[in-house]
Amino acid sequence: MTFPNAGTTRVACAQLTLRVGDQEGNRAAARAAIERAAAAGAEVVVLPELTNSGYVFRDKAEAASLAEPLDGEAVADWTALARRHRMIVVGGLCELDEDGLIRNSAVLVDPTGLRAVHRKAHLFGTEHEIFVPGAELPPVVDTAVGRIGLLVCYDQEFPEYVRTLALRDADLLCVPVNWPLFPRPRGERPSEVIRVQANAAINRMFVAACDRTGTERDVVWTGGSVIVDLDGFPAAGPATGTDDALLIADCALTSARDKRVGEHNDVLGDRRPELYRSVIRSTHPLKEEAR
Amino acid sequence: MTFPNAGTTRVACAQLTLRVGDQEGNRAAARAAIERAAAAGAEVVVLPELTNSGYVFRDKAEAASLAEPLDGEAVADWTALARRHRMIVVGGLCELDEDGLIRNSAVLVDPTGLRAVHRKAHLFGTEHEIFVPGAELPPVVDTAVGRIGLLVCYDQEFPEYVRTLALRDADLLCVPVNWPLFPRPRGERPSEVIRVQANAAINRMFVAACDRTGTERDVVWTGGSVIVDLDGFPAAGPATGTDDALLIADCALTSARDKRVGEHNDVLGDRRPELYRSVIRSTHPLKEEAR
Numbered sequence: 065m066t067f068p069n070a071g072t073t074r075v076a077c078a079q080l081t082l083r084v085g086d087q088e089g090n091r092a093a094a095r096a097a098i099e100r101a102a103a104a105g106a107e108v109v110v111l112p113e114l115t116n117s118g119y120v121f122r123d124k125a126e127a128a129s130l131a132e133p134l135d136g137e138a139v140a141d142w143t144a145l146a147r148r149h150r151m152i153v154v155g156g157l158c159e160l161d162e163d164g165l166i167r168n169s170a171v172l173v174d175p176t177g178l179r180a181v182h183r184k185a186h187l188f189g190t191e192h193e194i195f196v197p198g199a200e201l202p203p204v205v206d207t208a209v210g211r212i213g214l215l216v217c218y219d220q221e222f223p224e225y226v227r228t229l230a231l232r233d234a235d236l237l238c239v240p241v242n243w244p245l246f247p248r249p250r251g252e253r254p255s256e257v258i259r260v261q262a263n264a265a266i267n268r269m270f271v272a273a274c275d276r277t278g279t280e281r282d283v284v285w286t287g288g289s290v291i292v293d294l295d296g297f298p299a300a301g302p303a304t305g306t307d308d309a310l311l312i313a314d315c316a317l318t319s320a321r322d323k324r325v326g327e328h329n330d331v332l333g334d335r336r337p338e339l340y341r342s343v344i345r346s347t348h349p350l351k352e353e354a355r
Numbered sequence: 356m357t358f359p360n361a362g363t364t365r366v367a368c369a370q371l372t373l374r375v376g377d378q379e380g381n382r383a384a385a386r387a388a389i390e391r392a393a394a395a396g397a398e399v400v401v402l403p404e405l406t407n408s409g410y411v412f413r414d415k416a417e418a419a420s421l422a423e424p425l426d427g428e429a430v431a432d433w434t435a436l437a438r439r440h441r442m443i444v445v446g447g448l449c450e451l452d453e454d455g456l457i458r459n460s461a462v463l464v465d466p467t468g469l470r471a472v473h474r475k476a477h478l479f480g481t482e483h484e485i486f487v488p489g490a491e492l493p494p495v496v497d498t499a500v501g502r503i504g505l506l507v508c509y510d511q512e513f514p515e516y517v518r519t520l521a522l523r524d525a526d527l528l529c530v531p532v533n534w535p536l537f538p539r540p541r542g543e544r545p546s547e548v549i550r551v552q553a554n555a556a557i558n559r560m561f562v563a564a565c566d567r568t569g570t571e572r573d574v575v576w577t578g579g580s581v582i583v584d585l586d587g588f589p590a591a592g593p594a595t596g597t598d599d600a601l602l603i604a605d606c607a608l609t610s611a612r613d614k615r616v617g618e619h620n621d622v623l624g625d626r627r628p629e630l631y632r633s634v635i636r637s638t639h640p641l642k643e644e645a646r
Contacts, residue, residue, distance in 0.1 A: 189619050190619055223553075231636075263553075265549065328479070328481055334478075335637075342519045
């Protein structure tokens, strides 16, 4: 598999309006968005969390009725388009897994087919009533353009978990998200965008987070998609407002393998792992021990 | 010890211009800044990194000539003022430790005297030529206004290390910093400020980072001091430009003990420590194992 732009990779976030329960409509919206990204020269396109189903389920039964397996129609659509356009698609999937469990997943497909699935490990809001959380390290996939890591939404608010991707040399982290709109001071970026920026800078790893727009059963989505560079600054976005958006950034992905800052520092090499032991303990035993 | 404002605590950052080698001048500048903070009603004031010495040493010998012990004049000054004004002072100290080693330290003093010292564990630039890094967890100090954690500058760029403070219930993280000015896109905040914001939001912990201003032997300081609230938004600052500044924010410090977000989430309780094991390993063994 070869791609144009050997030096840089064109990364896109296709921020979409989706409708819970409208499987046909959501599939069509995703296909159209991937086509638009391909037309803009994108080699990697990220879609929002739960692109096939929408997010605000009435109950687990509704989610179950919308979940589909990894060999279902959504992944088949994305794979066909990845093949046609010789690109990589990362999308959020309401997944019915091989054991019949419902998962909030991100998948990565490329022209060779399905390459990886990540099941959201940190569940937000009432998601515990619907999804079974993942219990694995997130995948890092060797692709033709570089090494791509996957997370889903709230996962990226746990920097210990994000770090595990950088430690396995992810060049680009792709994060399908659905960010509910929270109030914020005038002029401030959404807090989630700030976390994306920090994750990128702290790990010197590109991060593309693709959000939703619109309102779904009284939940307003932030629409804050952003692609962030190795210094933590937006290379595209953050998107604002309520419109669908196609963010495009040309990223020299393999430059993420150089973790140096200046002549003397290295953001991974400067770590002091022996001082971080408490982060792998549950909170309460640590409290007991430390006092 | 009692303080006014039972509900909130007035936290200050005294952003200063310092001069390397000018011990008398730096001590006077720190005293004046603490007095100004006290006059503004501050109950906690944070001073920059290496307040007593300045930062850009010619060599280790120069740093050694400026380092002072914990019972030296700088800490004595700060303690006297903490006692007079019934306040807490956190300041950066070029420290000569009990073994004759030079440390880049932060100290916390209150009206009862020296309460804690933290020795910078993550050294930046050429600091390895001068300082011996700390090898401990950073302290969390029970004070009359709440639990205060200490870090120094580059330490806060390691979110695994910051997390260890939140896991021990720090309400407020005080960080003396010296941020060299790096280029950034127009309209963007310094990357270091973004990291402070993310650390605060991710841990639901107040963070006060106090920077320097001016130019020292060709190093321009960012002057980006900031006090950030539990949602990751600035409560005061970020300071800009090249002036000394006194940032003031009234922070309901003990509200940091409530880690909930909405009805269903808790930023510490939602952690999955069993998935973070790789962060305590050194990078290379992990790489070997993961591939």
